[in-house]
Amino acid sequence: MPSQRPRAVFPWGTLGRFCPAGAQTGADAAHGKQRASHHGTGETDKASVHRHLSGAVAHDKQPHQRSATNARPKLDVPPVTFGQPKQIPNRVDGPVKRPSGTEATTSPFHRPRIQEITTETGGRINVVYRAPECSRVKGTMPAAADTNAMACMPVKWYLPDQSFPDPVDDWFHKVVVQSVTQQDMAAGQTTVVTDYEYGGGIAWHRNDSEFTDSKTRTWDQFRGYATVTTRTGNGNSAEAPRTKSVATFLRGMDGDVLANGTKRTVNVPDAHGGTIKDEEHLSGFVRQTQTYDRDGGTVIADEVSTPWTREKPTATRAQSGGMPAITARVMNTGKVTSRAKLADGTSWRVSERTSTYEKDVVFPRVLEVDDKSDLSRPDQRLCTALTYASGPGGAPTELASRTLVLKGVGGCGQTPTAANTVGDTRAYFDDKPLGQAGATANQTGTEVLEKYDAAGQPVYRLNITSTYDRP
Known part of the structure; x- marks a missing residue:
């Protein structure tokens, strides 16, 4: 590791990711796989900085096009094309304060986001993003970095050409998808709209990587929302009613260190009356799903999953600087309890599936x-x-x-x-x-x-x- 800090650190991390179907609800989810409990990534080469500055999405001048033969004369498949991307600022509006107490302004760092795709079969996919939640200008900002639950993350970084030895405290947006629309432009089939509603606020975990400069360490590790509600359908009364489902996630927040040095205690309840400790290695695990009879209706089925974790860690390595140890653990689904509402509308049929795994082996x-x-x-x-x-x-x-x-x-x-x-x-x-x-x-x-x-x-x-x- 070089001892001299760079003059400018570009704090985008996962902000450039696009995944409308719910990947913004958890960070580094690993279902049934081995994973590291603490990790840190970073890019410092010039090419990566250029990639960040040039944007997450390239608006291709040459469309993506395939050809098919299947032992017959060649046939060109219509190209996949991307519409004009939407420019969304990464940085929260308003000035920041320098270590001296004076104010400074810098670029909003707009990045292009996919908002329209035309498929090979003549379909069109439209993506709508949630409006920024945080604004210095409007006075809608988190009260503190360690208790933040809003869609923006704290960033300690060195402004370009800054001569101060300490970083500035800044904020950058977390961009999430609000809805995805699928249109049939060829046969005129019913348009399908999928809306995403995020509940419980975002969990921001302290960056516990030993490679993070102690001066820039903050609560910038995205651990997702507590719940994601998915509604599908176009809302037309002449069509079938919109569907609704709710997923509840574990986010690995128990034991996260707060600014005063104490640790969080986080337990997640479920619809069956149980609770589970939100341990670090469980981040991204789908704890519960609920299915409704329709949007605005009642729950007709639910499922609660309990993780299984091998008692002995696969590997553990101590970190420097007082950071928690990096621990690799094997986990999978141990038990699934499901309920389905019966015809009387009040009683439930309850089922339970339990899996037993090998013990004391590396890959059970x-x-x-x-x-x-x-x-x-x-x-x-x-x-x-x-x-x-x-x-x-x-x-x-x-x-x-x-x-x-x-x-x-x-x-x-x-x-x-x-x-x-x-x-x-x-x-x-x-x-x-x-x-x-x-x-x-x-x-x-x-x-x-x-x-x-x-x-x-x-x-x-x-x-x-x-x-x-x-x-």
Whole structure:
């Protein structure tokens, strides 16, 4: 790391990202994957600075066009074109104060954003962005950086050509999508409008990267909104009613350090009456979804997901400067509890699906999936047990060599019999014995359970064989 600070630091980070379908609701979400709990990224080369200054979206003079043949005369597919981008300021309006107390102004840093796309099939996609929430001129600003929940982030940076040794305190907008419209310009089909409503305010986490200058460290890590409500439909009374769903996210804010040195305590409630600690490594996890019968109606179904995290971290590294350790953890979905409203309009059918994973391995695989489709009917319970083949040298794989499905209140703990077995399938790979796989991992045979013999042992029938023309 160079010891001399740059004269200008351009603080855009994720502000140039465009993802209308809800990616602005969480930061670095990782569902069922290994991830680092603390991370920092930065660009310092001239090319990256030029890319920031030139804008996030290039308005192409040459349209994107493909050709198709399919063993027939070449046919040019209509091009994908982008309309004139919308210029949106990144920086919050108004002057900033220098370390000396005097005021300074600088560029609003407009960046182009996609607002119209014409597709190959003649469709048109229009994107509308939310108006800026923060304004110094209008007096609508966060009270403090560490308690900020508005759509703008604090930025400590050095103004271009600034000679002061300390950075200025500035604010930059977080641009989010308000709606996406899909129009059929060829056949005149009904226009589909998807609106996004963001609830609970934005969570801004302190930047805990050890590579961040202590003078510029602030609460600028975007962790998303608490909820995102999605409405789809055109609102025309002659058409079907608009749909509505609400997703609730975990944002990893428990333990975040505040300006006074204390730590946040954050617990997230759910519709089933439970709560969960909003731990750092859970950032981006979808905790709950709710489905309504229509926009303006009532909830007819919901789902609460509980994460599973391996107890032992995959790796941990201490950071310098008093920053929290970087911890890599393996996580997945442990339990999903779903409710569906019955015809009487008041009672619910409740189902529960629980997954069990391996312990004390680097990459745990799912061993059992226990599906209680209706808690009031334990006889409908189904449990699937998975056994995996080993690769060359005993290497673990994700190739299921046996899939056993049992029914009944005993779940996967039962001894398989003709009475409780729903299905039993065995898979062979690379013409090797059961439970082994070669380097190519080609499935060369499949056996299914035919019956249990007089001794209660399973009898299998070879159902499928496969050969491959190349490895």
